Amino acid sequence: MPTEQQRQRNCQKQKRWRQGHRDLLRARYHRKKLLACKLDFRHLRADFRSYELGDPRDAPNPVPRLIGYCRVEQRPVWGALWTLRNISNARWAAWFRELEVAGLEPVELSGLVVGVPVPFNLRFIKKCVALRVRGVCEMARDTRNPPPWLFNELRAGGKGQCRRIGRVLPDGIVERFKSLREASRAVGGSTDWISHLAATGSRDSNGATWFDD
Numbered sequence: 001m002p003t004e005q006q007r008q009r010n011c012q013k014q015k016r017w018r019q020g021h022r023d024l025l026r027a028r029y030h031r032k033k034l035l036a037c038k039l040d041f042r043h044l045r046a047d048f049r050s051y052e053l054g055d056p057r058d059a060p061n062p063v064p065r066l067i068g069y070c071r072v073e074q075r076p077v078w079g080a081l082w083t084l085r086n087i088s089n090a091r092w093a094a095w096f097r098e099l100e101v102a103g104l105e106p107v108e109l110s111g112l113v114v115g116v117p118v119p120f121n122l123r124f125i126k127k128c129v130a131l132r133v134r135g136v137c138e139m140a141r142d143t144r145n146p147p148p149w150l151f152n153e154l155r156a157g158g159k160g161q162c163r164r165i166g167r168v169l170p171d172g173i174v175e176r177f178k179s180l181r182e183a184s185r186a187v188g189g190s191t192d193w194i195s196h197l198a199a200t201g202s203r204d205s206n207g208a209t210w211f212d213d
């Protein structure tokens with residue numbers, strides 16, 4: 001029969017083996033990562049739809065100039081971005097200003113719109129918009145760059161040009177950030193939620209309106 005001291009030494013050996021085993025370490029890492037994951041229920045609310053905007057001057061065959069998403073109750077679908085046309089430096093803002101000078105407004109296209117009449121959650125809608133933009137690029141025979149008439153930008157894995165972000169504070173002061181990560185660090189919010197606010201021209205809990213710059 002092993003003594004108590006031998007039993008303790010065997011337990012220590014087994015413990016060291018478990019701690020050093022590659023598969024167990026990997027499983028332990030994924031378990032800690034899963035437990036540390038926070039679920040944002042705002043992304044699961046079925047309240048969003050996609051849209052496609054065209055230029056009325058392209059009639060009778062308008063092409064999608066801007067593909068995005070918004071809440072289902074927003075009318076017009078481009079209303080939130082339209083209010084930011086004189087603040088943002090994005091390509092879609094310059095297009096809106098050009099239409100305003102001509103006395104025109106964007107035209108909502110039928111296209112492959114998702115979320116009408118049944119709305120979907122934010123995660124699904126964002127993926128649908130990304131797939132639609134990629135599909136337009138494929139039809140233009142360039143999967144790496146959008147066609148010149150499409151104002152959406154392709155972003156994959158954080159590579160390429162940084163996404164410039166801005167926000168309008170409740171007192172009217174405009175702040176601009178060189179990247180989404182810089183904006184996240186400045187306000188202490190998640191990059192995923194700030195990305196959503198900027199893409200839709202929405203307000204955060206502090207009353208600041210975000211936009212793509």
